């Protein structure tokens with residue numbers, strides 16, 4: 001039973017369905033709106049499929065472009081990550097592909113990707129909410145109901161109080177061995193409407209990296225690689241226009 005099947009199971013023949021809040025009993029004592037339980041129109045299903053295509057493809061590939069940049073420009077970190085991968089996989093064959101269980105044991109790989117997304121959050125403007133109540137901020141004034149408020153990911157991700165003592169501008173995956181504030185790292189947003197694809201994206205990136213770094217090393221191309229990270233395009237995500245690096249076979253037979 002996948003997401004598409006769940007949506008198709010709830011399809012309605014109507015073109016428009018009025019939202020009917022349903023009290024579920026779990027939240028009657030709180031201010032939180034009860035969830036909406038209803039069928040979906042065909043148009044809503046098509047829109048959701050489109051959203052998943054957009055949100056599920058460019059995001060992960062962009063994050064992997066930033067990982068490539070980090071690997072190329074931090075050869076020591078790359079060697080460390082390759083040694084970590086080698087310790088978990090002797091070789092990768094059709095019969096011994098990286099699987100969920102084995103990848104989940106790889107702490108350093110996890111920290112490496114988290115550190116990359118801390119320094120290069122691909123969707124820094126995506127975490128936006130509207131306030132349901134008016135409130136006041138000193139020095140700013142009254143914030144009316146319905147204002148779009150975006151969390152500043154950069155100020156969180158580079159805050160030395162949240163990420164020290166090692167300078168947050170330094171790539172240092174080991175900083176994740178220290179417990180941090182739960183909202184210090186938000187590349188996937190936070191709360192009940194955070195990224196629904198987070199676990200999938202992290203697992204997908206890890207599997208790609210294990211398979212890739214088992215065979216290749218990513219090599220810095222100097223100025224061309226530096227320029228790649230300076231020329232960014234802001235579409236749905238903030239992505240390098242190109243990521244210029246060189247690949248070298250680890251057995252050094254082909255380069």
Ligand code: HEM
Nearest residue numbers: 055056059063126127187188189190193194195196197201
């Ligand atoms: C590195 C990869 C990804 C990053 C950094 C990322 C980041 C984000 C962020 C920041 C949000 C907004 C969350 C919020 O407002 O709190 C979001 C929402 C969303 N993401 Fe991702 N995403 C990634 C991959 C994916 C993938 C692979 C999928 C689907 C398979 C996906 C599907 C979605 C969807 C459907 C939403 C809207 C969720 C909602 O409104 O309830 N994302 N993502």
